[in-house]
Amino acid sequence: MPTHTASQRYLSTRGGSYDFSFEEVVLKGLASDGGLFIPEEIPALPSDWATKWHNLSFEDLAYEIFSLYISPSEIPSADLKDIIRRSYATFRTKDVTPTVTLDKEKNIHLLELFHGPTFAFKDVALQFLGNLFEYFLVRRNEGKSGRDREHLTVVGATSGDTGSAAIYGLRGKKDVSVFIMHPHGKVSAIQEAQMTTVLDANVHNLAVDGTFDDCQDFVKALFADPEINKTHKLAAVNSINWARILAQITYYFYSYFNLIRQQSFLPASKVRFVVPTGNFGDILAGYFAKRMGLPAEKLVIATNENDILHRFWSSGKYEKHPVYGAAAEGGLAEDGVKAHSSGVKETLSPAMDILVSSNFERLLWFLAYEVYSTSADAVSQRRAQAGDHVRSWLNDLKAKGGFGVDVQILAAAQQDFSSYRVSDEETLATIKQVFSAGSAQGYVLDPHSAIGIAASLRDAEVAGPPSTHHISLSTAHPAKFSNAVEQALPEEKAYFAEKVLPEEFKGLEDKPRRVSHVKKSDGWEGVRKVVVAEVEAELQAADKAGR
Numbered sequence: 353m354p355t356h357t358a359s360q361r362y363l364s365t366r367g368g369s370y371d372f373s374f375e376e377v378v379l380k381g382l383a384s385d386g387g388l389f390i391p392e393e394i395p396a397l398p399s400d401w402a403t404k405w406h407n408l409s410f411e412d413l414a415y416e417i418f419s420l421y422i423s424p425s426e427i428p429s430a431d432l433k434d435i436i437r438r439s440y441a442t443f444r445t446k447d448v449t450p451t452v453t454l455d456k457e458k459n460i461h462l463l464e465l466f467h468g469p470t471f472a473f474k475d476v477a478l479q480f481l482g483n484l485f486e487y488f489l490v491r492r493n494e495g496k497s498g499r500d501r502e503h504l505t506v507v508g509a510t511s512g513d514t515g516s517a518a519i520y521g522l523r524g525k526k527d528v529s530v531f532i533m534h535p536h537g538k539v540s541a542i543q544e545a546q547m548t549t550v551l552d553a554n555v556h557n558l559a560v561d562g563t564f565d566d567c568q569d570f571v572k573a574l575f576a577d578p579e580i581n582k583t584h585k586l587a588a589v590n591s592i593n594w595a596r597i598l599a600q601i602t603y604y605f606y607s608y609f610n611l612i613r614q615q616s617f618l619p620a621s622k623v624r625f626v627v628p629t630g631n632f633g634d635i636l637a638g639y640f641a642k643r644m645g646l647p648a649e650k651l652v653i654a655t656n657e658n659d660i661l662h663r664f665w666s667s668g669k670y671e672k673h674p675v676y677g678a679a680a681e682g683g684l685a686e687d688g689v690k691a692h693s694s695g696v697k698e699t700l701s702p703a704m705d706i707l708v709s710s711n712f713e714r715l716l717w718f719l720a721y722e723v724y725s726t727s728a729d730a731v732s733q734r735r736a737q738a739g740d741h742v743r744s745w746l747n748d749l750k751a752k753g754g755f756g757v758d759v760q761i762l763a764a765a766q767q768d769f770s771s772y773r774v775s776d777e778e779t780l781a782t783i784k785q786v787f788s789a790g791s792a793q794g795y796v797l798d799p800h801s802a803i804g805i806a807a808s809l810r811d812a813e814v815a816g817p818p819s820t821h822h823i824s825l826s827t828a829h830p831a832k833f834s835n836a837v838e839q840a841l842p843e844e845k846a847y848f849a850e851k852v853l854p855e856e857f858k859g860l861e862d863k864p865r866r867v868s869h870v871k872k873s874d875g876w877e878g879v880r881k882v883v884v885a886e887v888e889a890e891l892q893a894a895d896k897a898g899r
């Protein structure tokens with residue numbers, strides 16, 4: 353009897369590595385050929401899933417889904433259940449990710465993903481990932497002491513939310529150091545305070561004078577560097593880590609079951625998921641859910657003015673610097689959004705100010721696998737061909753700043769996804785509109801979640817109620833982005849302070865902080881120097897303390 357199914361073994365999107373276990377994939381983060389790990393096969397749902405899973409708690413549902421991707425020979429069932437239980441015990445609601453109806457007439461529902469320790473959707477995956485790291489390390493280090501113990505050096509890039517969620521998931525954990533790079537001055541004041549006021553010895557914040565994409569490039573350069581890989585065991589917390597995607601699949605199923613329990617959801621009703629999108633990790637989890645068999649009619653990408661994904665879905669061209677639809681820098685694109693011919697644009701939804709969406713690579717692999725190979729080809733040949741296509745597209749992205757796909761690939765992408773770009777102006781108008789009128793009057797959206805709602809409202813014109821329901825993912829608590837909320841609701845400062853601001857945020861900005869600064873010109877080698885020195889200092893302190 354095999355101990356793993358194909359969906360429990362993993363390969364790299366660039367064709368260079370095959371047959372990895374879940375543990376290897378979680379601890380490596382990025383494949384050595386630079387690709388991202390994906391399961392060799394997307395598992396189909398058990399035939400009785402709709403009845404069997406219908407009333408499960410979030411935790412039990414997570415267990416059923418994760419078991420399809422993790423062999424019990426790697427993590428025994430009782431251990432997996434315990435990791436899941438501990439990961440969601442830190443959430444403030446029993447429901448973990450509840451759904452609220454924002455517009456009863458238009459059937460627009462909001463999936464609230466911000467009830468974890470750092471008030472953003474990242475907690476759903478990063479609480480789990482932190483516990484997984486710990487589980488694997490305890491097992492690997494059993495009976496070992498001092499420098500014989502395996503030590504993980506986690507490196508991550510953040511536009512604000514991943515960083516704090518990773519820090520809260522890993523602070524104080526034994527045998528792990530965590531280094532988080534954020535773009536200096538480009539995260540919100542609360543996000544910066546959440547990260548830099550954590551003073552545990554294993555937490556290191558680096559403020560990089562650059563953009564999120566610079567930080568993400570530094571992370572990828574460190575993973576590709578043979579020198580640090582020889583001396584340090586690097587691990588990833590960004591959504592390049594497969595476990596991040598896996599953990600996010602649960603809430604697509606959970607919210608679907610929540611919806612079908614509602615009386616307004618009839619047997620003939622359809623559901624579309626709308627996702628505020630930056631690095632394409634959150635919506636990719638929805639793609640896996642759909643491919644597993646969740647009856648989602650469409651996955652709707654909602655971008656801010658950094659719209660590389662929207663441009664791809666409109667034109668088949670994936671280009672860092674937009675030429676489509678916009679005249680020149682400062683000009684107006686077709687829908688009135690201010691054009692920018694180079695670089696990332698700073699918007700009111702800074703967590704999505706991303707030029708290149710790293711998880712898009714995972715989708716490209718599946719598109720190439722399905723469109724370009726025939727079922728007559730051997731599976732290994734089909735996988736290799738898909739890897740070749742992905743490698744060639746990614747090489748063009750690096751060398752030429754973009755690539756185009758042919759019509760069949762674009763058509764396949766459009767079958768599962770559609771997309772909208774939402775301007776800052778529309779973001780503010782949506783926060784205001786939801787607060788002022790409708791079924792959820794008084795509800796305050798954060799700007800990222802408002803982008804999802806703006807896209808849902810536009811999509812509801814196309815795929816109209818009553819037969820279609822939209823579940824829009826609410827990715828952060830509004831108090832993390834008070835700047836945008838105050839701009840949208842300038843008269844509601846008192847209401848915000850009294851009814852919206854969580855206790856946990858009060859006084860946070862006045863607490864002592866620890867952060868190092870990195871110049872963009874120091875490059876990733878500068879980051880490497882800091883990482884090597886600070887890990888050594890931590891290990892020496894542990895030696896001294898006899899840990």
Ligand SMILES: Cc1ncc(COP(=O)(O)O)c(C=O)c1O
Nearest residue numbers: 513629630631632633634703827
């Ligand atoms: C608040 C918020 N919304 C949306 C996103 C976009 O999610 P993804 O990068 O998975 O597409 C992010 C970060 O990436 C975020 O922090």
Ligand SMILES: N[C@@H](CCOP(=O)(O)O)C(=O)O
Nearest residue numbers: 510511512513514590591703
């Ligand atoms: N918005 C993110 C950007 C990093 O994305 P990730 O999902 O790949 O970790 C953030 O808040 O850091």
